[in-house]
Structures are given as structure tokens and as C-alpha cells.
Amino acid sequence: MAHVDVLVAGAGPVGLTAALELRRQGVTCRVVDRLPARLPYARAVGVQPRTLELWDRAGVARDALDAAVSLRGQIACVDGADPVRMELVLPPEVPYGFAALPQNETERILDEHLRRLGTRVERGTELVSFSQDEGGVWSRLVLPSGDGEEVRSRFLVGCDGAHSAVRKGLGLAFEGGALPEEYMLADVEVDWDMPPGYGVRVLAHDAGGAEDVLVGIPLPGRSRYRLSMAAAPELRTRPDREAGAVVHGLGGGAVPGLHHVQAVLDRLAPGPATAARLRWSSVFRISHRIVDRYGSGRVFVAGDAAHIHPPTGAQGMNTGIQDAVNLAWKLALAVSGTAHPGLLDSYDAERRPVGAEVVGRTVRHAAGGGVQSDPEDPARLLLREAQLLVGYRGGPVTGAPGETPGESAGPRSGDRAPDCGGLAGAIAAYPVRLFDLLRDTAGHVLLLYAPAADALADFAGAVAAVRRATRGGAGVRAVTAGPRPPGGTPPFPVWADTAGEFRRVYAVRAPTGFLIRPDGYLGLRFGPGGTERCEEYFARILRP
Numbered sequence: 349m350a351h352v353d354v355l356v357a358g359a360g361p362v363g364l365t366a367a368l369e370l371r372r373q374g375v376t377c378r379v380v381d382r383l384p385a386r387l388p389y390a391r392a393v394g395v396q397p398r399t400l401e402l403w404d405r406a407g408v409a410r411d412a413l414d415a416a417v418s419l420r421g422q423i424a425c426v427d428g429a430d431p432v433r434m435e436l437v438l439p440p441e442v443p444y445g446f447a448a449l450p451q452n453e454t455e456r457i458l459d460e461h462l463r464r465l466g467t468r469v470e471r472g473t474e475l476v477s478f479s480q481d482e483g484g485v486w487s488r489l490v491l492p493s494g495d496g497e498e499v500r501s502r503f504l505v506g507c508d509g510a511h512s513a514v515r516k517g518l519g520l521a522f523e524g525g526a527l528p529e530e531y532m533l534a535d536v537e538v539d540w541d542m543p544p545g546y547g548v549r550v551l552a553h554d555a556g557g558a559e560d561v562l563v564g565i566p567l568p569g570r571s572r573y574r575l576s577m578a579a580a581p582e583l584r585t586r587p588d589r590e591a592g593a594v595v596h597g598l599g600g601g602a603v604p605g606l607h608h609v610q611a612v613l614d615r616l617a618p619g620p621a622t623a624a625r626l627r628w629s630s631v632f633r634i635s636h637r638i639v640d641r642y643g644s645g646r647v648f649v650a651g652d653a654a655h656i657h658p659p660t661g662a663q664g665m666n667t668g669i670q671d672a673v674n675l676a677w678k679l680a681l682a683v684s685g686t687a688h689p690g691l692l693d694s695y696d697a698e699r700r701p702v703g704a705e706v707v708g709r710t711v712r713h714a715a716g717g718g719v720q721s722d723p724e725d726p727a728r729l730l731l732r733e734a735q736l737l738v739g740y741r742g743g744p745v746t747g748a749p750g751e752t753p754g755e756s757a758g759p760r761s762g763d764r765a766p767d768c769g770g771l772a773g774a775i776a777a778y779p780v781r782l783f784d785l786l787r788d789t790a791g792h793v794l795l796l797y798a799p800a801a802d803a804l805a806d807f808a809g810a811v812a813a814v815r816r817a818t819r820g821g822a823g824v825r826a827v828t829a830g831p832r833p834p835g836g837t838p839p840f841p842v843w844a845d846t847a848g849e850f851r852r853v854y855a856v857r858a859p860t861g862f863l864i865r866p867d868g869y870l871g872l873r874f875g876p877g878g879t880e881r882c883e884e885y886f887a888r889i890l891r892p
Contacts, residue, residue, distance in 0.1 A: 352378050353683045355487055355501040357514055359383075359469040361392065361451065362651030362668035363507030364458035368406060369676030371465040372790045373866070375683050378499070379467060380489060382474035382508075386459075389628050390450030390535045390574050393565055394419070394662020398735035399669050400444035401767070404783050405868060411457045412449060417568045419446035420545035425618050427552055434726075438734060441853050443767045443783055446734065448567055450535075450574075451665070475513055478504055480646050502683055504647045505675065507668070510635075512653035518644050524637030524707070527658070527714065530579040532604040534629040537571045538564065538613070540621035548573075550616045562616040565662075575623075576659070577612040580604065583631050604629040634658045636711050638703050642696040648675055655703040658714035663706045666735055670867075671699050677791075677866035686819075686890050694744045702738055739763045740869060747863070747872035747885045758855025761873050765795075765864045766854070770847025771827060779846060785825050786864070792822040792871070794882075795862040797850065799829045803859045804838050809879035810861055811840070817886035 354370055356363050359381035367379045395416060403409040421435040436446045459469060472492035479486050485504040489497045506514020515522065542548055548564040564573040583602045606626045613621040638655040642648060651668025675695045681687035709732075724732070731737050740746050741762035748761070759766060767783045786793055794814045798804045804826055814822045824840035827850050845851055854862070863872040863885060871889075874881040 349498045349500060350378075351500045352376050353501065354378075354503045354505060354679060355380070355475075355485070355499055356505045356507060357381075357475040358506065358508035358512075358651075358653070359386075359455070359459070359471075360507060360509065360651065361454050361458060361665050362672050363505070364455060364462060364469075365669045366505050366507055366650060366672035366676055367467055368408075368458060368462050368465070369673055370680060371462065371467055372406060373677060373680035374790075375676075375680050377467060378470060378501075379462070380470045380473040380475060382472065384472040384492065386452055386455050388452050389630075390452065390567055392451045392454070392659075392662065392665035393448045393567060393574050394666070395447040395449050395454070396662065396666040396733070396735045397438060397442055397444040397446060398738065398764070399666045400447065401783065402669065402673050402868060404443070405786055405789065406461070407788050408457060408461050409444070411460070412447070412454070415453050415457065415568065416447040416449040417566055418545050419448050419547060419566070420543075422547040422549060423542065423618070424549045425551070431618055433546070436730065438730065438736075441766055441768050441849065442734070442736065443781060448565055448574075450567060453568075454665075475508070478514070478517055478647070480504070485646050502646065503679055505672075505679075506647070506649040506653045507651050507672065508653055510637075510652045510656050512649060514647060515639060515649050515653045518647055518649070520644070520649065521640040522637045523640070524635060524656075526633055526635040530584050530631055530633050532575075532577045532579045532583065532608060532612075532629065532631055534575045534577075534604055534609045534623075535567070535627040536573060536575060536606070536609055536623045537569070537625045538573050538575070538621055538623055539571060540613075540617060541619050548618070550618065552616060560616060562612055575609060575612075577609070577616075579631050580608045580611065583608070603631060634714060636707050638700070638707050642671075642700050642703075643692070648692075648695060650675060650699075654700075655707055657707040657710040660710045660713040663710055663733075663735070667703060667706050670702070670735065670738065673867045674699050680866075681889065688887075688889050688891055691745065691889055698740045698743050698745075736764060745865075745871065745888050746869070747874070747881060758853070759870055759873070761870055763870050765862065765868055765870050768849040768853040770845065770849045771843040772846045773841070773843050780843070782827075782850065785841070785843070786868075789823050789866075791866055792818060793864045794822055794824045795864055796824070796826040796859075797828070797845075797854065797856045797861075798826070798859040799857070801828050801830065801838070801842060803876075804828070804842070806859055806876045807861055807878060809877060810874070810882050813879045813882040814863065814886075817883070817890055 353375045354377040356367050356379045367377050370377045423431045425431045474490045477488045485501050487499045506512050550562040552560040563576045609623045636657045650671035678691050739762050746762040769781045770779045796807050826842040827845050859876045861874045861878045865871045872885045
């Protein structure tokens with residue numbers, strides 16, 4: 349019988365992220381997936397800026413950027429009107445834009461990083477049942493040979509998709525519904541007069557109001573797109589097709605051929621268009637569901653196992669990746685025996701409202717003409733689609749708002765910790781970004797700001813409290829408005845805010861401390877001193 353800290357079921361982007369974050373925290377884990385090999389399909393393709401930020405901290409972003417293509421905007425056309433171009437432009441302090449990366453490439457990159465940490469995906473290995481007790485989880489696996497194996501783990505995480513065996517084994521409700529229409533997906537090359545890097549969305553309505561749709565997302569490669577369209581009538585021959593099921597492939601069954609794709613382009617494309625080199629295709633229905641809770645006892649679900657929804661805005665995979673990052677650091681503390689008894693409950697408290705919001709929003713967009721039909725302010729809508737507005741203010745593991753100078757204007761406890769540039773050190777002659785200072789950190793980071801270096805001494809108590817609570821595991825970084833002090837003092841790295849970007853983005857003038865959680869959110873913002881507030885924060889997270 350094998351023993352492991354955490355067993356992860358499912359080796360898609362969410363399961364691989366969960367495993368990668370656990371390994372970065374020093375947790376042993378196994379990852380099993382029933383498929384014998386990675387599927388070679390561009391299923392989920394949109395990578396949001398927030399996902400790239402999380403990958404930056406894990407050291408994954410550079411490989412993803414090398415393999416991805418930039419999404420610069422979208423061209424929309426409704427009922428033959430002149431096309432409208434929407435630019436995907438974010439504030440300058442956001443370090444990454446929108447990207448398209450085929451899911452099989454995302455999985456390859458995450459898999460390679462996981463292997464570097466000593467963990468390999470066990471392919472062709474299926475989780476068929478499990479039970480849990482007060483001390484852990486018993487799981488039964490079926491190996492590629494057909495033999496069975498019993499695994500004892502401290503925790504089990506189900507990242508095993510819309511038909512999750514973990515979710516079903518927990519008996520979680522998965523309420524929702526399905527849109528009546530069936531759609532086609534196709535990975536093809538399209539020869540047309542569309543600017544590179546722009547998605548295409550075309551809607552057309554007939555006299556009876558019926559909707560015809562074409563959506564194209566550019567992919568890496570010459571003129572390559574992932575197209576989604578209303579299914580051709582001859583492919584709508586499976587009324588029993590299960591909502592959410594996707595049948596991939598180019599042969600066998602009712603799957604779209606190149607002629608089906610070309611017929612839609614002839615009907616809807618904004619100009620002459622020719623499709624070629626069909627890599628794969630599928631027919632599917634869109635469903636929208638969410639579990640009643642994200643876990644029970646020592647077993648949890650994430651990603652499509654917890655929530656499924658329309659692919660509008662490429663929210664699904666990205667939301668699941670954030671699920672995994674949120675859960676992993678909490679599991680790591682639980683495995684170490686230092687977690688507060690209620691810490692793991694905060695996973696459901698923080699992530700289920702996010703999942704419910706995403707499901708509701710994507711259903712509205714799918715039924716109402718896409719993202720561009722949303723009445724929200726365009727700039728804020730773009731930030732929301734980039735998943736940069738996700739936050740946990742007032743949550744169970746964020747500090748209560750305090751009387752911190754400027755807190756009402758800058759990021760507060762529970763908000764995403766934003767990036768900024770223009771930070772200068774004593775040795776390197778070039779400025780760096782704040783995220784450069786956070787890269788490859790796995791635990792909490794205490795970030796301090798003071799107008800002058802000598803004011804950093806006011807935080808000595810907070811530094812001691814954080815190091816004491818984390819047993820020295822938290823990193824400390826500091827930023828000052830003035831020049832960096834002479835080497836050797838204070839006893840942590842200090843950078844100068846030469847361009848004033850940190851002061852602007854974080855809305856600080858007086859000495860201020862920020863405690864950044866392992867998932868990149870502000871657990872706490874506090875003023876000078878801050879010892880008691882840091883202790884109060886960790887009292888919510890760590891066992892007394």
C-alpha cells in the first residue's frame with residue numbers, strides 16, 4: 349500500500365497546477381489520469397492575464413509566453429453591420445496581456461515543470477473509488493495493467509473534469525442546466541483578411557429571430573484558428589448527447605468535416621474566407637453547473653469538477669487554475685500540521701462565490717451576444733474578463749480593514765497584489781518589477797514600504813511576528829521612496845521606488861506593510877508597527 353500527502357485525480361491544467369503548487373510548497377503528491385496520453389486538442393485556449401501572473405510566481409510564465417500567441421482584440425459583426433473592433437488594452441501596471449495557448453501545450457508546459465520537481469503524471473491510471481476517515485483518504489486505483497492499487501493519502505483533490513468521479517463519490521449536488529443548441533468546434537487554418545491576433549465574432553439573425561454564430565480565436569501557427577459555430581443540421585442527430593460532453597476526432601461518429609466549416613464561413617465570415625488543414629473537430633452542448641460545496645472533510649474538487657459554464661471569455665480553465673492555487677497553499681499548511689482547523693473551509697468560502705459569479709456571467713454573455721454586449725463600463729469589464737478583479741475582501745483568511753493611510757484608495761486586504769515597475773537595487777543597473785521580486789517564492793511574503801530607509805525600523809516587530817508565525821518561512825522585501833541604504837542594513841532586501849510607480853499603484857505615502865499570501869492576494873495591509881495585526885492575521889491561518 350502506497351502513502352502520499354495528496355492524491356490529485358486528473359492531469360488537465362487544473363490538476364497539474366494543483367500538483368505543481370503542492371510540490372513548490374514541499375508537499376508530496378501523486379497525479380493520476382485515466383487517459384493513456386495527453387489529448388492533442390486545442391480545447392481551452394484562452395489564457396487570462398491573472399493566470400499568467402500566477403504562472404510568473406511559479407516560474408512557468410516564460411515558457412507559456414514562448415508558446416502562446418497574443419490576443420490583441422476582437423472584431424465583432426452583427427447582422428451585416430460594419431465590423432466593430434474592440435482592443436484588449438489593460439492598465440500599464442498589468443504585466444501581461446491576453447494570450448491564446450492550446451490546452452495540450454498548456455498541459456505540456458505544466459507537466460515539464462512538474463517533472464523538474466520530481467513528480468510524473470501516472471497515465472492510464474483511474475481513480476474508481478475512495479473513502480475517508482479522520483486521519484486520511486483511502487483511494488482505489490486501476491492501473492494500466494488492469495491491476496488494482498490501494499493508496500493512502502492525507503487529502504484527495506478531484507480535478508477530473510465535468511464527469512468527476514471525485515464529485516460523484518462525495519455525493520455533491522451539481523445543479524444547473526444546458527443550452528438547447530449544439531455547436532461545432534474546429535481547429536483549422538483560415539485564409540481571410542482578418543488582422544493577426546484578433547478574435548472574430550459574427551452574429552446573424554433570421555426573420556424569426558433565430559441566431560447563427562461564428563467565433564474564431566487565433567492560435568499559434570500560420571492562419572490557425574479555433575472556430576466555434578452552430579452545428580450543421582445533419583450533425584444534430586444525437587438528442588441524447590449529454591450536456592457538456594465533447595467528442596473529439598476526425599473520424600467515426602457525427603463530427604464536423606471541412607465542408608461543414610466552409611459552409612459557415614461562406615455564410616457568416618466578414619469577407620472571403622477559405623478553411624484548410626482541419627486538425628480536429630467536435631460537436632458539443634453547453635451546460636452550466638456548480639457544486640453545492642467545494643469539498644467535504646479531506647476531499648476537494650476544483651475546475652470543471654466543481655463548475656462548468658459557457659466558454660465565453662475563456663473563463664473556465666483560468667477559474668480552475670485559480671481554484672488550484674488557492675487550495676494548494678492551504679493544503680500545504682494542513683499537511684505540515686500547522687494549519688488552523690478552519691483554514692481548509694476557507695477554500696469553499698473564497699472560491700465558490702467566484703465560481704458562481706463566473707457561471708452566471710458567462711451564461712448571460714452566451715445568451716446575450718457575447719462579452720461585448722455586457723452593459724458594464726468597458727474598462728472595468730476588461731479587468732473582470734482578465735480575472736484581475738477577483739478578490740476576497742472580508743473573507744475568513746484576510747485581515748480586517750484597518751486605519752491604514754491611503755487604504756481606501758489603494759489595494760486593500762483581500763485584493764490582488766498588483767505589479768509595478770521602476771524598482772532599483774544597489775547592484776543591478778536596470779529597474780525591475782515587483783513581480784520579479786516575488787518570483788519563485790512559495791510562502792507568504794512581507795512587503796514593506798517607507799519614504800526613507802530608516803523608517804523601516806518601525807516594522808521590526810511585524811517582521812519578527814511574521815517570521816515567528818511562519819518559522820522563518822516568509823520572505824521579506826522592502827521598497828523606499830529614497831535611495832537604498834548602505835549594504836548590510838536593514839537585514840532584508842530593499843529597492844528604491846525610482847519611478848514612483850509603487851507609491852501610485854499601492855496608494856502609499858506613509859510607512860505601510862503588506863502581507864502577500866502564497867496565491868498573490870493581500871492577506872493584510874497595515875500601518876507602522878503592525879505587530880498585533882500580523883499576529884491576528886496568522887491566528888486565522890495557523891494552529892494556536
